[in-house]
Amino acid sequence: MRLATLRTGAQTTTAALAVGADAYLPLPARDAGALLRNPEWRSAARDAAAHASTSDVVHGATLAPLLPQAGKxxxxxxxxxxxxxxxxxxxxxxxxxxxxxxxxxxxxxxxxxxxxxxxxxxxxxxxxxxxxxxxxxxxxxxxxxxxxxxxxxxxxxxxxxxxxxxxxxxxxxxxxxxxxxxxxxxxxxxxxxxxxxxxxxxxxxxxxxxxxxxxxxxxxxxxxxxxxxxxxxxxxxxxxxxxxxxxxxxxxxxxxxxxxxxxxxxxxxxxxxxxxxxxxxxxxxxxxx
Amino acid sequence: MRLATLRTGAQTTTAALAVGADAYLPLPARDAGALLRNPEWRSAARDAAAHASTSDVVHGATLAPLLPQAGKxxxxxxxxxxxxxxxxxxxxxxxxxxxxxxxxxxxxxxxxxxxxxxxxxxxxxxxxxxxxxxxxxxxxxxxxxxxxxxxxxxxxxxxxxxxxxxxxxxxxxxxxxxxxxxxxxxxxxxxxxxxxxxxxxxxxxxxxxxxxxxxxxxxxxxxxxxxxxxxxxxxxxxxxxxxxxxxxxxxxxxxxxxxxxxxxxxxxxxxxxxxxxxxxxxxxxxxxx
The missing domain is CATH 3.90.850.10 (Fumarylacetoacetase-like, C-terminal domain)
Structure with missing residues (x-):
């Protein structure tokens, strides 16, 4: 599994699963760090991928810092x-x-x-x-x-x-x-x-x-x-x-x-x-x- | 003005105004740092104090770290x-x-x-x-x-x-x-x-x-x-x-x-x-x- 954090607007980011070259599936978490704080993050990411359609895939996204809110x-x-x-x-x-x-x-x-x-x-x-x-x-x-x-x-x-x-x-x-x-x-x-x-x-x-x-x-x-x-x-x-x-x-x-x-x-x-x-x-x- | 952060339970803290020896008035913010992120914190603290009654004052509180979530x-x-x-x-x-x-x-x-x-x-x-x-x-x-x-x-x-x-x-x-x-x-x-x-x-x-x-x-x-x-x-x-x-x-x-x-x-x-x-x-x- 390959996770990224995408910029979705001036102030917001979202976690995403990398599903190909420059292709990402947005996940229901603010960023990759927020996703990881869910103990079930692996299955949450897999579930989101299983229920996604090709229209959900984002191309040409801007990458945020992977962990923009890292505590340490x-x-x-x-x-x-x-x-x-x-x-x-x-x-x-x-x-x-x-x-x-x-x-x-x-x-x-x-x-x-x-x-x-x-x-x-x-x-x-x-x-x-x-x-x-x-x-x-x-x-x-x-x-x-x-x-x-x-x-x-x-x-x-x-x-x-x-x-x-x-x-x-x-x-x-x-x-x-x-x-x-x-x-x-x-x-x-x-x-x-x-x-x-x-x-x-x-x-x-x-x-x-x-x-x-x-x-x-x-x-x-x-x-x-x-x-x-x-x-x-x-x-x-x-x-x-x-x-x-x-x-x-x-x-x-x-x-x-x-x-x-x-x-x-x-x-x-x-x-x-x-x-x-x-x-x-x-x-x-x-x-x- | 003197601000503190009080422990109010095992996991939670709240900002407070120190109003005397070991006497605190809880303020509507999670901790002193959260209060300071409100640009109007001075007036917010004064307003809360103006509308408080003596029964709102807490004695014998446990002090949390002043800024438990300090970013830096x-x-x-x-x-x-x-x-x-x-x-x-x-x-x-x-x-x-x-x-x-x-x-x-x-x-x-x-x-x-x-x-x-x-x-x-x-x-x-x-x-x-x-x-x-x-x-x-x-x-x-x-x-x-x-x-x-x-x-x-x-x-x-x-x-x-x-x-x-x-x-x-x-x-x-x-x-x-x-x-x-x-x-x-x-x-x-x-x-x-x-x-x-x-x-x-x-x-x-x-x-x-x-x-x-x-x-x-x-x-x-x-x-x-x-x-x-x-x-x-x-x-x-x-x-x-x-x-x-x-x-x-x-x-x-x-x-x-x-x-x-x-x-x-x-x-x-x-x-x-x-x-x-x-x-x-x-x-x-x-x-x-």
């Missing part, structure tokens, strides 16, 4: 073992975690508009959609609590990220993390065994395989659930492989008009034009002195 | 200038920011139950409640967008906080950050000119004055609003003064049964018993190898 978006950094080892570092004992809010999310084809950063970078990632309430879950429970997998790009404003020791401000610009186009359920795709690829203007810049993750999807959800409850519709980003712009010699950042493409076989592809603007005012950030 | 909880670290300078460091150019989710919040008198940490520490703080939608606001707009001020304790699990470079996991344990007891509006208290005090079992351990904040309330909201929209009911914690346990020689952490008290004149006092438990299972955190 938790991201893992430094998680690709091959990249960590090629950098000569030791594998971490614990996952490096940071948080985003739902306002940071964007749709699979949305323009990513950034104001006030001159170092906009890409981070192609597999993301895990939580499908159950997980509190101090072991790995088997966490695995069973995975609703599905999706594609994300943790677009990062490196100048803001590196202003202080905490990355949050460089990772939390509104509407800059595309997520989608669909969530594919674990019977369709094994998130622990997929290749993640990132492109800038069609040039392959990142390629990593999730079997080299230090903390795979279930382990990551289990770890997080030791301190905070994960709930249906929450989103966990699993980290990015090597090949980000900041790591290049010389560093390379996105320019106004660049297209970033992020894809995972069996899930789908994000394609986002990046618009880089200087803010209309407050060009100079607030300084302390 | 953003915290600032390293923000007390006198403490930074006494440590021999330079004042920061930018605020160090990190995020919490609403699940992390607790009520003003709740027991703080921590599982799986042996280094539980206190951080008494002034918190700012957002009362308007702020996007790239200047300081005057940010000041006008402050709904009020409240008291928080950013209880921190230092072992988890220091496992990696990102503090999030040590700051995000469910129901460990008490917030309340009330939000006091700016006409009642000037958040930029109050003393913040923290006590452990009645012993004064922290005392700081918010006029020594490097980034005061309006400046902090203005800065944050350059990258993400702040909305009514969001919460910004302004940082903690010197005197945390981790900084003591030798370091001192909370023991099971300790009482932490956090107070700000003109706003109120949090008093939380700390319960430290080892988890029933998964005592050993997930390791990578």
């Amino acid at each position: 978006v938790i991201c893992c950094g430094l998680n690709y073992g091959d990249h960590i080892q090629e950098m000569g570092r030791e594998l971490p004992e614990y996952p490096t975690l940071f948080a985003k809010f739902a306002d940071t999310l964007a749709g699979a084809a949305d323009e990513i508009e950034v104001q006030g950063s001159e170092r906009v970078d890409w981070e192609a990632e597999l993301a895990v959609v939580v499908g159950a309430t997980l509190t101090r879950a072991d790995e088997a429970e966490a695995q069973a609590g995975i609703a599905g997998y999706t594609v994300a790009n943790d677009v990062s404003m490196r100048d803001w990220q590196n202003r202080t020791l905490q990355w949050f401000q460089g990772k939390a610009f509104d509407a800059t993390t595309p997520v989608g186009p669909v969530m594919a359920t674990p019977d369709e795709v094994d998130g622990g065994d997929v290749e993640v690829r990132g492109y800038v203007n069609g040039e392959l810049v990142q390629r990593g395989h999730t079997r080299t993750l230090v903390f795979g999807p279930a382990r990551l959800l289990s770890y997080i659930s030791q301190f905070t409850t994960l709930r249906p519709g929450d989103l966990v980003l699993t980290g990015t492989p090597g090949g980000v712009g900041m790591g290049m010699q010389p560093p390379r950042f996105l320019a106004d008009g660049d297209i970033i493409t992020t894809e995972i076989d069996g899930i789908g592809r994000l394609a986002n034009r990046v618009s880089i603007r200087q803010p209309a005012r407050h060009h100079q950030p607030v300084h302390s002195a | 909880v953003i915290c600032c670290g390293l923000n007390y200038g006198d403490h930074i300078q006494e440590m021999g460091r330079e004042l920061p150019e930018y605020p160090t920011l990190f995020a919490k989710f609403a699940d992390t919040l607790a009520g003003a008198a709740d027991e703080i139950e921590v599982q799986g940490s042996e280094r539980v520490d206190w951080e008494a703080e002034l918190a700012v409640v957002v009362g308007a939608t702020l996007t790239r606001a200047d300081e005057a707009e940010a000041q006008a967008g402050i709904a009020g001020y409240t008291v928080a304790n950013d209880v921190s699990m230092r072992d988890w906080q220091n496992r990696t470079l990102q503090w999030f996991q040590g700051k995000a344990f469910d129901a460990t950050t008490p917030v309340g007891p009330v939000m006091a509006t700016p006409d009642e208290v000037d958040g930029g000119d109050v003393e913040v005090r923290g006590y452990v079992n009645g012993e004064l351990v922290q005392r700081g004055h918010t006029r020594t904040l490097v980034f005061g309330p309006a400046r902090l909201l203005s800065y944050i609003s350059q990258f993400t929209t702040l909305r009514p009911g969001d919460l910004v914690l302004t940082g903690t003064p010197g005197g945390v346990g981790m900084g003591m020689q030798p370091p001192r952490f909370l023991a099971d049964g300790d009482i932490i008290t956090t107070e700000i004149d003109g706003i109120g006092r949090l008093a939380n018993r700390v319960s430290i438990r080892q988890p029933a299972r998964h005592h050993q955190p997930v390791h990578s190898a």
Whole structure:
């Protein structure tokens, strides 16, 4: 099963079942996250599909962020073992975690508009959609609590990220993390065994395989659930492989008009034009002195 | 005006006007955050008070977290200038920011139950409640967008906080950050000119004055609003003064049964018993190898 969230108007979205290339069947829920909060979501989606006619199918829909109201978006950094080892570092004992809010999310084809950063970078990632309430879950429970997998790009404003020791401000610009186009359920795709690829203007810049993750999807959800409850519709980003712009010699950042493409076989592809603007005012950030 | 959020049953809360010592008038909103999302909240609260009779006043109420559904909880670290300078460091150019989710919040008198940490520490703080939608606001707009001020304790699990470079996991344990007891509006208290005090079992351990904040309330909201929209009911914690346990020689952490008290004149006092438990299972955190 493949779920999406469609924009149906200026302010409203709805959950949908992807039933073909660019073909969606709207489901009776505000968005994919709201659908997942119904414990019977699988049968609800199947029932809706069984009773639908071809005239119900929507083509050419605009994709909203998959989980526009996600209660928690938790991201893992430094998680690709091959990249960590090629950098000569030791594998971490614990996952490096940071948080985003739902306002940071964007749709699979949305323009990513950034104001006030001159170092906009890409981070192609597999993301895990939580499908159950997980509190101090072991790995088997966490695995069973995975609703599905999706594609994300943790677009990062490196100048803001590196202003202080905490990355949050460089990772939390509104509407800059595309997520989608669909969530594919674990019977369709094994998130622990997929290749993640990132492109800038069609040039392959990142390629990593999730079997080299230090903390795979279930382990990551289990770890997080030791301190905070994960709930249906929450989103966990699993980290990015090597090949980000900041790591290049010389560093390379996105320019106004660049297209970033992020894809995972069996899930789908994000394609986002990046618009880089200087803010209309407050060009100079607030300084302390 | 002083607003609280009361627990009215196992699952429900309601906004309330504090009308005296331990006396509250319930208001027609689910919680203080929901009230603030009504642009006419000030007059709505005044009208409810004008039409209330003494029999409407509730005594002995249980306080919920002030903003149990806060969309964003953003915290600032390293923000007390006198403490930074006494440590021999330079004042920061930018605020160090990190995020919490609403699940992390607790009520003003709740027991703080921590599982799986042996280094539980206190951080008494002034918190700012957002009362308007702020996007790239200047300081005057940010000041006008402050709904009020409240008291928080950013209880921190230092072992988890220091496992990696990102503090999030040590700051995000469910129901460990008490917030309340009330939000006091700016006409009642000037958040930029109050003393913040923290006590452990009645012993004064922290005392700081918010006029020594490097980034005061309006400046902090203005800065944050350059990258993400702040909305009514969001919460910004302004940082903690010197005197945390981790900084003591030798370091001192909370023991099971300790009482932490956090107070700000003109706003109120949090008093939380700390319960430290080892988890029933998964005592050993997930390791990578």
